[in-house]
Amino acid sequence: MNVDQTTLPKKFHDAVLHWQRHHFPDYGLLPEMWHKYFPNDPEFCLCAKMEVGMGDTIEVGDQKGQPRMLEPSEMLEDQGRHLLSIIRAQASTEFGSIQQHEVTLSRAQEDEDRFWVLRVMAEELRHGYQMFHLLTSQDWSAVTDQSAEDMVEEILSMRTGSHVLDAFNIDYDSFVDNVVFAAVIDRVGKYQLAMQKVCAYKPFAQSMPPMLREEAFHLAAGVVPLRRWVQRAAQGYELVTMNAIQRSLDKWVPRGLEMFGHEKGGDSNIRFGFKNLKNAEAQSQYFEELQKVVADLNTRYVRARFPRLSHEEAEALVTRLLADRTKFEGVSWEDLLTLPDRRYFRRKGVPAWTMVGTRGESFEEVDAYVKHLAATLPDPYLHSRDMRQYVETLRDVTAGRITADLASKKTPNLKRVGGVCPCSKSVRWVVEEPVTAPPTAA
Amino acid sequence: MNSAPGSVVIRPLSELDLGRITAIDERLTGVYKPDVWERRVVYYLRRDPEACPVAEIDGKVVGFMFTDLRSGEFGLEETGGWIERFGVDPDYQGRSVGRRMFESAQEYLRGQGATVLRTLVGPADSDLAGFLRAVGFQNAPLQALEMSVP
Numbered sequence: 188m189n190v191d192q193t194t195l196p197k198k199f200h201d202a203v204l205h206w207q208r209h210h211f212p213d214y215g216l217l218p219e220m221w222h223k224y225f226p227n228d229p230e231f232c233l234c235a236k237m238e239v240g241m242g243d244t245i246e247v248g249d250q251k252g253q254p255r256m257l258e259p260s261e262m263l264e265d266q267g268r269h270l271l272s273i274i275r276a277q278a279s280t281e282f283g284s285i286q287q288h289e290v291t292l293s294r295a296q297e298d299e300d301r302f303w304v305l306r307v308m309a310e311e312l313r314h315g316y317q318m319f320h321l322l323t324s325q326d327w328s329a330v331t332d333q334s335a336e337d338m339v340e341e342i343l344s345m346r347t348g349s350h351v352l353d354a355f356n357i358d359y360d361s362f363v364d365n366v367v368f369a370a371v372i373d374r375v376g377k378y379q380l381a382m383q384k385v386c387a388y389k390p391f392a393q394s395m396p397p398m399l400r401e402e403a404f405h406l407a408a409g410v411v412p413l414r415r416w417v418q419r420a421a422q423g424y425e426l427v428t429m430n431a432i433q434r435s436l437d438k439w440v441p442r443g444l445e446m447f448g449h450e451k452g453g454d455s456n457i458r459f460g461f462k463n464l465k466n467a468e469a470q471s472q473y474f475e476e477l478q479k480v481v482a483d484l485n486t487r488y489v490r491a492r493f494p495r496l497s498h499e500e501a502e503a504l505v506t507r508l509l510a511d512r513t514k515f516e517g518v519s520w521e522d523l524l525t526l527p528d529r530r531y532f533r534r535k536g537v538p539a540w541t542m543v544g545t546r547g548e549s550f551e552e553v554d555a556y557v558k559h560l561a562a563t564l565p566d567p568y569l570h571s572r573d574m575r576q577y578v579e580t581l582r583d584v585t586a587g588r589i590t591a592d593l594a595s596k597k598t599p600n601l602k603r604v605g606g607v608c609p610c611s612k613s614v615r616w617v618v619e620e621p622v623t624a625p626p627t628a629a
Numbered sequence: 630m631n632s633a634p635g636s637v638v639i640r641p642l643s644e645l646d647l648g649r650i651t652a653i654d655e656r657l658t659g660v661y662k663p664d665v666w667e668r669r670v671v672y673y674l675r676r677d678p679e680a681c682p683v684a685e686i687d688g689k690v691v692g693f694m695f696t697d698l699r700s701g702e703f704g705l706e707e708t709g710g711w712i713e714r715f716g717v718d719p720d721y722q723g724r725s726v727g728r729r730m731f732e733s734a735q736e737y738l739r740g741q742g743a744t745v746l747r748t749l750v751g752p753a754d755s756d757l758a759g760f761l762r763a764v765g766f767q768n769a770p771l772q773a774l775e776m777s778v779p
Binding site: 189225228240400403404406407410411414415418476479480483486487490494497498499 | 641642643644645647648649651652655661663664667670671674675676677678679740741742
């Protein structure tokens, strides 16, 4: 590959490894098992990778046609601030997803599924490392008062519950979530990385292609286990059911849709030359792609139930069952997977707090809607703090105690800093190296 | 991206292509092998999806070509691209689908530093050999050898 690899200065590199020891203890298993699960693949490298040979001209926005910027000081103040917030959010997602995956990683039924997710986590660590490279290798003082050390410290201090984006503040309930998250939420990551390839700030644009290549495997680490599970579900395997997968989809798809930002927004990203699609446009393409995922899984399920059918016949049967809401030789349309309505269970964007059901039905009463959520979401998730806060806020919105807009803004309750290193000997992730006194002449 | 109806669109491999790739192979070989193709597609996604062009017509995957960039094997030090697997839906053969995928792969592999492309073809597979010669392949100085392991 045409990439330049680089490592962070020691204090930042050590901070990432220190964080890894606490939040990603399984990382050490990866080198041991690499050759078994990923034969012929290059060894994993915890480093920043910058694509070589990307264009020098800005592709979109107000500065289209001008040279790509190489340093933060070349950006307008608003522009620089906006990009910095994108980089921080991106970094937060990378470390956040590792914290989520780690909790249920050991519950994988198959070793291969587990080591695929383990590799995904390691590559997310690399992606976070990549964002730290962008934060620490350049001077951002023109747009922030925070030092590089404090920016890194802030991101490493985030926990599930205090990350920038909602999807990274929700606990996994089982290994089904590890896999569905990879198929649904990592797909948003793919869209963001693809859009950001045009970025007017060249180091950020150069970071995208290597991350995108790795992201392709992350999506497969979600979709392929799901394909195997639906096949087993069709054959009567009881431990992973279509219903369990459906509920996990209902849990994650709304959060994925919200990760694109408000449906009416995205102009600044284009104007500043950071992305090439507005939020609603990207979100629609994403939803269409999710529909393909679900159609593929349903076809796999139907072929496992009726091996005599060809691929095309199975596809046609799936389409007919869902369109007519009917049954065929013991398979009901309700046995198949469907995406929830785009307005279902939303707390951000145009449909936030509107009480729309998975199939687009509207609810008038909060209690009836909560009952619907209980019937469509994973049972353990119903008892989570996230769910309790959602229902409380929904009651406030419907009673007029808070506006929908304000409710969206206060979700999640951010506690950005406070998760300091749990080591007894340290209170910070980034530890300054001791200053060595220069040798003195005798 | 919109394209003219019936035109061939070439794009990198994605995990969403699994169903159609399996179906194309099934049409070519008569055997349904989803597990095999899941394993293969994941392998090539890990290597480099952009080195594996997929052809679409009217939104339907009609062909795939999996290639890999390597060097230092069999005493061949130069960076070379290997065309390892490809298939075109029989309903769409004769519409330059294979050629378009080959051109895309060639351009990408050249950009990654490949100075030579290689592949292997069975003596009985005259259609495949004919296609490969038509896009520029010639007999190689290396000869493929094998033996059964007792």
